[in-house]
Amino acid sequence: FTQPQMPIKCAGAPQKAMYLAADHLRRNAVPADIRFALPGQAMFGVPFYARALDEVVAHYGIAPMFGHELIAVDGDARRARFRVTEGESTRETDLAFDMLHVVPPQSAPAFLRESALADAGGWVDVDRQTLRHVRYPQVFALGDCSNTPNSKTAAAVRAQAPVLAANLLSAMEDRDAVEHYDGYASCPLTTSKGRVLLAEFGYDGRLMPSFPLDPRRPRKAYWWLKRSYLPRLYWAMLRGNLGPDWHRERSFGDALPGSLRP
């Protein structure tokens, strides 16, 4: 299983597929040597959640390959080539596979990436709080195409939309921005078929769970939330009904909760 350089849609999505596969193989007593290759040096960008995910990969016996970026695939020979970064040095290495799950690098659509609206990385260049373009004040942007340094999720779009609407209306009346986006994003990680670790966070790794429960514990209730509630909410969002918003900054102790059973 591979994960490309950030930013990508839903930072945990490559892991979701991996945990579901690992769980399925284990339930069917199929032995597997699973590796997870990623360019970064941790399982998740927010250390609070990364430590919990370390436990999940250990539970499945998955070997994380940090500093590994997939650069080529030879499907016929079943070999994958990686650029490996160790400190200041880089090298390339090949790995044989039976099955390869690839998540490709991602970008904004070309008509935005190649326009004057984009920053050097190809994302629409907006202020991370007001969502107003930093050079073209009549332009606003939200969602995956923008360069706000949040995790690119529909949950982020849900939090950004009211902020953008309020600030756009304000701009049309020549007033300053009235609302500020806090970087909220949510990544429901399917740690097994039946449980989800609901990672919710904002700018600078601030913890912003919707519920006052330790979010590092995979829960059956969150599986239901993801499988049954959120798909309906996404369709409602498209019609302008954003549903409830309970996220807020909360703090939790450093110690991992006992029994992090995926």
Ligand SMILES: Cc1cc2nc3c(=O)[nH]c(=O)nc-3n(C[C@H](O)[C@H](O)[C@H](O)COP(=O)(O)OP(=O)(O)OC[C@H]3O[C@@H](n4cnc5c(N)ncnc54)[C@H](O)[C@@H]3O)c2cc1C
């Ligand atoms: C596997 C996976 C799992 C995910 N899981 C979650 C999750 O559990 N929770 C969560 O909150 N988020 C999740 N996400 C992320 C979420 O899907 C995105 O963040 C969200 O869809 C972003 O919405 P958007 O409208 O900004 O962009 P998009 O949904 O990408 O919409 C952009 C639209 O623009 C269209 N478009 C592109 N070019 C043109 C053009 N030239 N002309 C006209 N139209 C064009 C595209 O076809 C597309 O429909 C997941 C994503 C993936 C891939």
